[in-house]
Amino acid sequence: MSSTQHLNRFWEWGRKILCVGRNYKEHCLELKNPLPKEPLIFMKPPTSYLKQGKKIIIPNGCSELHHEVELGIVIGTKGKKIPQSSAMDHVAGYVLALDLTARDWQSKAKAKGWPWVMAKGFDGSCPIGDFIPKETIKDPHQLDIWLKINGSEKQKGNTSDMIFSIPHLISFISENITLECGDLILTGTPEGVGPVEKDDVITCGLGDGLTSLKFEVDRE
Ligand code: MG
Numbered sequence: 001m002s003s004t005q006h007l008n009r010f011w012e013w014g015r016k017i018l019c020v021g022r023n024y025k026e027h028c029l030e031l032k033n034p035l036p037k038e039p040l041i042f043m044k045p046p047t048s049y050l051k052q053g054k055k056i057i058i059p060n061g062c063s064e065l066h067h068e069v070e071l072g073i074v075i076g077t078k079g080k081k082i083p084q085s086s087a088m089d090h091v092a093g094y095v096l097a098l099d100l101t102a103r104d105w106q107s108k109a110k111a112k113g114w115p116w117v118m119a120k121g122f123d124g125s126c127p128i129g130d131f132i133p134k135e136t137i138k139d140p141h142q143l144d145i146w147l148k149i150n151g152s153e154k155q156k157g158n159t160s161d162m163i164f165s166i167p168h169l170i171s172f173i174s175e176n177i178t179l180e181c182g183d184l185i186l187t188g189t190p191e192g193v194g195p196v197e198k199d200d201v202i203t204c205g206l207g208d209g210l211t212s213l214k215f216e217v218d219r220e
Helices: 003-008 025-030 084-090 103-112 166-174
Strands: 017-021 040-044 049-051 056-058 065-067 069-075 091-098 126-128 144-149 152-158 184-186 194-196 201-206 211-219
Touching: 069 144, 069 166, 084 091, 084 166, 091 184, 091 201, 091 211, 126 184, 126 211, 166 184
Parallel strands: 017 184, 049 126, 056 211
Antiparallel strands: 017 040, 065 194, 069 091, 069 184, 091 126, 144 152, 144 201, 201 211
C-alpha cells in the first residue's frame, strides 16, 4: 500500500487528535474568553472520529451541542521539537472537520477548573471529510471556511485569521508531545458557533469548492 493510500484512511489508525482552542479572535470574543498568549491545547480520543454517512448524535444529558468547523492538519512525518522553519515538512495533508462541543458540559467543567474531555471527546465528536493531500492546497492560511445549518449560514471565516499559524502550532505541540504519522491537529474555529438540534442538517466547506461535508443530526 502506498503512503498516500495509507493516509487516506488516517482516521482508522491515527493515534492522537490534538485540538487548539481560541485560535480566532472573533470566536474568543463571542464566548467572552480572553485572547490567548500561547496556544490552548486539548485532545479528543480517536474514538471521536465520525465519517460521512453516519449521523451526528447529541449525547444523553447534553442540552447544548455546538458546531465548530475547523481546518485539520494531518501529520505525515514523525517529529519532536520541530522548529517552525521545517514544520510544514511534517504535514501530509488536510481534512475538513467539526470539533463538536457539549457546551453545557464544557461550561460546567470550566467553572470547576476540570478538563474538557467529556465535553469535547465523546464518541462521534470529531466528524471529518476526506483526506486532502498537501499538494492540493497551495496556501493553507488563505482558505475560506464555512458552515450552514439547514442551508442558513452560521460560520464564515478565513484561515488567514488564525492567531497562531500552522507552523507555530506544530512547533508548540511538538516541543513536548511527539507528533506521529496519522495524528490530526484541529486548528480552531472562526466565530458563529451555536447549537444544533435533532433533525438539523449541517453542511460545511473549505476553500473555493475544495471540499464539503454534510451530516444529519439525531439524539441518543
Ligand atoms: Mg474548536
